[in-house]
Amino acid sequence: MFGYTGSGPYCYTSCLGMVFGPEASPPLAIIETLTGSPFGVQLERGTMPWFDPYGWSPEIGVDDALALLGWRCTRSDGGTPEEALARLRAACADGPVVAGPVDMGLLLYRPGTPIRGGGDHYVVVIAVDGDAVLLHDPHGHPYATLPAADFVEAWKAETVTYIDLPYVMRSGFVREREVDAADALRASLPGAVAWLSGRDDLPTAPGSLGGAAAVEALAGLVRQGLDADTRFLLEKFGIRLAARRLGDAAMCLTMVGADEAAAIADEQARLIGSLQHPLVTGDGKAVEAGLLRLAPTYERLREALVAGQR
Numbered sequence: 001m002f003g004y005t006g007s008g009p010y011c012y013t014s015c016l017g018m019v020f021g022p023e024a025s026p027p028l029a030i031i032e033t034l035t036g037s038p039f040g041v042q043l044e045r046g047t048m049p050w051f052d053p054y055g056w057s058p059e060i061g062v063d064d065a066l067a068l069l070g071w072r073c074t075r076s077d078g079g080t081p082e083e084a085l086a087r088l089r090a091a092c093a094d095g096p097v098v099a100g101p102v103d104m105g106l107l108l109y110r111p112g113t114p115i116r117g118g119g120d121h122y123v124v125v126i127a128v129d130g131d132a133v134l135l136h137d138p139h140g141h142p143y144a145t146l147p148a149a150d151f152v153e154a155w156k157a158e159t160v161t162y163i164d165l166p167y168v169m170r171s172g173f174v175r176e177r178e179v180d181a182a183d184a185l186r187a188s189l190p191g192a193v194a195w196l197s198g199r200d201d202l203p204t205a206p207g208s209l210g211g212a213a214a215v216e217a218l219a220g221l222v223r224q225g226l227d228a229d230t231r232f233l234l235e236k237f238g239i240r241l242a243a244r245r246l247g248d249a250a251m252c253l254t255m256v257g258a259d260e261a262a263a264i265a266d267e268q269a270r271l272i273g274s275l276q277h278p279l280v281t282g283d284g285k286a287v288e289a290g291l292l293r294l295a296p297t298y299e300r301l302r303e304a305l306v307a308g309q310r
Helices: 011-020 028-034 058-068 081-092 148-155 181-197 211-224 228-255 259-273 276-281 284-294 297-308
Strands: 042-044 048-050 071-076 097-103 120-129 132-137 141-147 169-175
Touching: 011 028, 011 058, 011 097, 011 120, 011 169, 028 058, 028 181, 028 228, 042 211, 048 228, 058 071, 058 097, 058 181, 081 097, 081 120, 081 148, 081 169, 097 148, 132 148, 141 148, 181 228, 181 297, 211 284, 211 297, 228 259, 228 276, 259 284, 259 297, 276 284
Parallel strands: none
Antiparallel strands: 042 048, 071 169, 097 120, 097 169, 120 132, 132 141
16 A cells, blocks of 8 residues: 555645644545545436545535534525625635635636536635635645636536535634544544445435446446546546545555555555546446446445444
8 A cells, every 4th residue: 555645636625724724734635534535436317427425525525524623614605696705705804715616617717717617626715805816726726816706606606516505615714622633534434334335315316326336337338438528527537536535545544443444445546546547548448347346345345344343
């Protein structure tokens, strides 16, 4: 097992690390693992693959990580664009604000924009100064600025399906208690088991699948020929994020002595990471075969975590 350090799409995780500050923040690998994101896979509406648990969303994951690490904040959303901007301006006067999801394709300082529906994203807003928003974008843009009206348009996040109201933000971060990172990881394991078991208490889109069934169905889509949107998602985002998440989870599980589960998570990371080359080069048979090897590992991971808690 050899851990990864480098860039990657860890937006909400990096945002939390920024607002926690260098003295209080655990490594990003721990924050990401505490969100629960590595412990499952879902095929939304039977067509769109996400390497995170069935029914999970970043909004759930962020709240879970905050609670496990002993932090609280104020989450707010909704209102008119003018009301949302006023709320953001007032909150920034007291400290940094995590804003998101936003539409990444409408953050106009990014090359190649605008592209409505360019992906969900999170940023840390530092200040609203006059008609400009100053922010840290964890995807490589520190101290980016954007006209306030343009930021609000991105912040509306019209194409993001896992929120009910626009203009979501978290502010007023307070550390209520100090929590050792290993203790937080141990406390998160029952939640990891629940995600891997397939939670049915959360809303999901019709036709969605989770776990092995999702991976096997995705292998079938590969066999038939992936559509352009699904291929783009996997090539540019899905594979590299999943491999990193699971590699980080493996390292975290090792920290708390869950060695069997850690070995399975590391195996998953390697299997998923190995899909990148055949996916890009068009070797569908290799991608399908890799997915079929991956499918049973989610149940194996669940069983290992359950056995480790006895």
